[in-house]
Amino acid sequence: MTTNSPDAIAAINHFVDQSLSYGNDAEAILQGIAADPTCVVANAHAAAHYLSLESAEAKNQAAPYLQAAKKYLLQANEREKLYVYGISAWASGDIDRAIAYHEEIAEKFPRDIASVQRGQYHYFYLGDKEGLLNIAEKVFFSNRENHYLYGMIAFGLEQCHRLKEAEEWGRKATEMNRHDPWAHHAVAHVMETQGRLDEGIAWMESLSDTWENCNSLLYTHNWWHIALYYLEKEEIKKVLKLYDTHIWGRAWKESSKDQVGAISLLLRLELRGVDVGDRWQNIAPYLAPRIHEHALPFQDLHYVYALARAGQNDQVTKMLLSMQAYAKAAKPFIKRTWNEVVLPAARGMVAHARTDCHRAIAQLGSTLPRLYEIGGSHAQRELFEQVFLDAWLRTEQNHEALQLVEQPLAACNNLHSDKRKLTLNVNNLELTIKVDRAVHRPEKASHSY
Numbered sequence: 001m002t003t004n005s006p007d008a009i010a011a012i013n014h015f016v017d018q019s020l021s022y023g024n025d026a027e028a029i030l031q032g033i034a035a036d037p038t039c040v041v042a043n044a045h046a047a048a049h050y051l052s053l054e055s056a057e058a059k060n061q062a063a064p065y066l067q068a069a070k071k072y073l074l075q076a077n078e079r080e081k082l083y084v085y086g087i088s089a090w091a092s093g094d095i096d097r098a099i100a101y102h103e104e105i106a107e108k109f110p111r112d113i114a115s116v117q118r119g120q121y122h123y124f125y126l127g128d129k130e131g132l133l134n135i136a137e138k139v140f141f142s143n144r145e146n147h148y149l150y151g152m153i154a155f156g157l158e159q160c161h162r163l164k165e166a167e168e169w170g171r172k173a174t175e176m177n178r179h180d181p182w183a184h185h186a187v188a189h190v191m192e193t194q195g196r197l198d199e200g201i202a203w204m205e206s207l208s209d210t211w212e213n214c215n216s217l218l219y220t221h222n223w224w225h226i227a228l229y230y231l232e233k234e235e236i237k238k239v240l241k242l243y244d245t246h247i248w249g250r251a252w253k254e255s256s257k258d259q260v261g262a263i264s265l266l267l268r269l270e271l272r273g274v275d276v277g278d279r280w281q282n283i284a285p286y287l288a289p290r291i292h293e294h295a296l297p298f299q300d301l302h303y304v305y306a307l308a309r310a311g312q313n314d315q316v317t318k319m320l321l322s323m324q325a326y327a328k329a330a331k332p333f334i335k336r337t338w339n340e341v342v343l344p345a346a347r348g349m350v351a352h353a354r355t356d357c358h359r360a361i362a363q364l365g366s367t368l369p370r371l372y373e374i375g376g377s378h379a380q381r382e383l384f385e386q387v388f389l390d391a392w393l394r395t396e397q398n399h400e401a402l403q404l405v406e407q408p409l410a411a412c413n414n415l416h417s418d419k420r421k422l423t424l425n426v427n428n429l430e431l432t433i434k435v436d437r438a439v440h441r442p443e444k445a446s447h448s449y
Contacts, residue, residue, distance in 0.1 A: 002076050007035035008042055016114045017126055020148040022218035040076040043069035044084045048118060052294040053088055054256045059091065066091055079109045082097070086118060095122050096333045103135060110139035113149055120152060124191050125296050125375030129159040147176035149276040150332050158189045159377065166190050172366050179210045179340070181192030181218050192379060197229045204229075215254040223247050224261045228268075236274055239265070243279070263302040264383055266309075271390050284310035291319040294326045297342040299375045301384070309351035316350055337373040342367075344386065345374070352387050360391040435439050 001009055003060050011032025016308035018026045032042040042066045050062035069084045076084070086101030102119030105112050116135055133156030136149060144148045144302035150173035157166035167190045173183035173267050184207045191200035204226045211219050223246035230238045243249070243265055251258035262283055282307055290303045300323060307316045323346055348363030368388060371381050 001037070001041055002080060003036045003039040003042070005032075005036040005039065008039045009015065009034065010031040012039075012042055015042075015049075019045075019049070019114055020117060020182075021179065022214050024213055024215045028287075033068075038072045038074050038075070038083060040069050041080045043072075044080070044087050045114075047091065048087050051087070052121070054293075054299065054404050055254075056289065056293050056295075060296075062091060062309065068136075068165070079105060079112060082108075082111070083115055086115070086401070090118075090122070093331055095126065095331075096296050099126075099131070106114055106135055106139050108140035111138065113143060113146060113152075117152065120156070121399065124159075124377075125298065127372035127375050129156070129372075131177070132156045133160050145178050147173045150176065151180050151186055154183055154186035156191070158186050158193070163190045163193060164282065174207070174395075178207065181207075181211055181214050181222060185218070185222055188222070189377065189379060192225065192228055192232075194427055195232070197232050200229045201226060208432045216250065216255055216259045220251050220258050224265060225379075227265055231265075231268060231272070234272075234385075236269070236272070239269065240274075243269075248279070248283070256295065257289065258304075259286060260299055260302045263306045264380065267305065267383060267387070270309075271386055280306060280310040286313055287312075288315060291315060294323060297338065297374045298380070300342065301345055301374065305349040306351050308350045320346060320350065321402075337370070341370050341373050345371070349384070349387065352391055355394070357391040357394040361388065364388045364391070 001012060007034075011029055011378060015026060015029040015032070017023070018028065029042060029049060032039060033046060036042065047062040047069065048063040050058040052058075060369060064299070066084075066088060070088065073081060082101050082105050086098045086105070088097035089095070099119055099122050102115050102122070105115040106119065116139055119398055120132050123129075123135065130200075133153065136152040136156050140149060140153065144269075150169050153172035154166045154168075154173060157169060167187055170183045170187035170190070172185070173180050184204060188200055188204050191203060204222060208222070208226075210386045211222055214222075214284070218261070223242055227239050227242040227247060229231045230242065243262065247265060248258075248262040251262060253259075266283075267432060268275050287303050287307055288300070294300055300319075303321075304316060304319050307319065323343060324337075327335070327343055330338045343366040344363045348360045348365075351357070351359035351363060364384065365388065365434075371384055371422060374381070
């Protein structure tokens with residue numbers, strides 16, 4: 001690192017550890033900048049921290065640090081320059097270029113795992129599961145002792161449906177260091193995918209004490225996974241309690257990621273016929289600043305649905321128009337996704353929120369085969385497919401709904417389990433879909449209702 005300040009070096013090391021562990025003290029990087037305002041990589045890390053919050057306000061917070069990093073760039077080494085280029089591309093929305101810089105760092109400087117983490121982040125929100133895994137795997141031999149990398153590889157393996165390997169890597173990471181919440185999270189995905197509900201609850205709850213020093217993103221998200229297990233077990237009171245105490249109750253209410261988790265869980269509850277009370281209305285005031293942000297399409301689809309469920313019709317209209325304008329002017333590499341996937345999906349989600357199920361079906365149907373393009377994990381994107389199925393059930397076209405489960409929904413990898421069931425309750429009609437399938441090959445679904 002290009003600095004003569006031991007305090008700056010210590011702050012950078014601490015920041016990297018906080019970033020990899022999803023800790024709640026990432027802003028300690030500002031102490032490093034105070035110790036050496038000319039330190040390029042410290043300024044770049046600060047910018048990256050704020051950009052990861054994915055909000056307009058945070059993007060403004062990132063700007064002066066990115067400017068400082070660029071100002072002193074001539075004195076930086078090659079690795080630092082590449083990292084600044086990657087963060088700068090992220091700030092300008094050129095995610096494809098940002099990935100290219102992080103890939104170059106992985107090739108030339110494989111010990112820079114913080115850069116690999118940035119690359120994984122971008123691949124995740126582009127829906128590129130192979131890229132997410134590959135960038136971590138390529139640096140493994142230079143980082144055999146680093147448990148964080150084991151957890152990063154574990155999640156990539158899970159997203160690529162290599163479940164047995166994913167669990168092995170995640171468990172190994174946890175053995176190396178029990179305080180690795182991303183590794184816990186990767187194993188949680190595996191168990192949820194395989195329908196191992198009691199095992200999943202035991203695994204996550206036994207490690208939950210280690211999440212107290214996590215940032216709100218991973219604290220609430222790991223508890224969200226626990227809530228999904230209880231939801232599958234139909235322990236609704238437990239799910240609502242987790243929502244009120246750990247998921248929204250402990251959320252940083254202004255955090256986009258925390259908002260998305262809460263919205264997702266409320267929608268899942270409603271798909272099972274649960275009355276969530278005034279919880280939509282409680283979230284809505286925090287979503288007004290999101291209407292024109294469009295930081296991530298995955299987030300936008302959650303926001304617009306929640307606003308519609310909260311009855312904020314004017315804001316829904318504004319957001320849909322804003323999304324349309326954004327799609328028209330979008331960067332070339334995401335333009336098609338926004339126009340052909342995001343916009344119709346948004347209209348479909350709003351229609352479902354308003355119980356206009358025929359319109360929901362018409363808008364969402366064409367998006368399902370390409371839904372991975374909006375980013376998010378399989379477990380997160382499954383929600384949109386459940387909404388589509390719910391719309392069919394509400395139109396009392398159950399035969400068509402079952403065909404949808406057996407064909408396009410399965411082809412979209414909405415059900416990745418070996419043995420799994422999906423239960424929806426619509427107007428007192430309970431449909432339970434039981435699926436036996438291999439990981440890569442969708443099988444025929446059996447059903448009972």
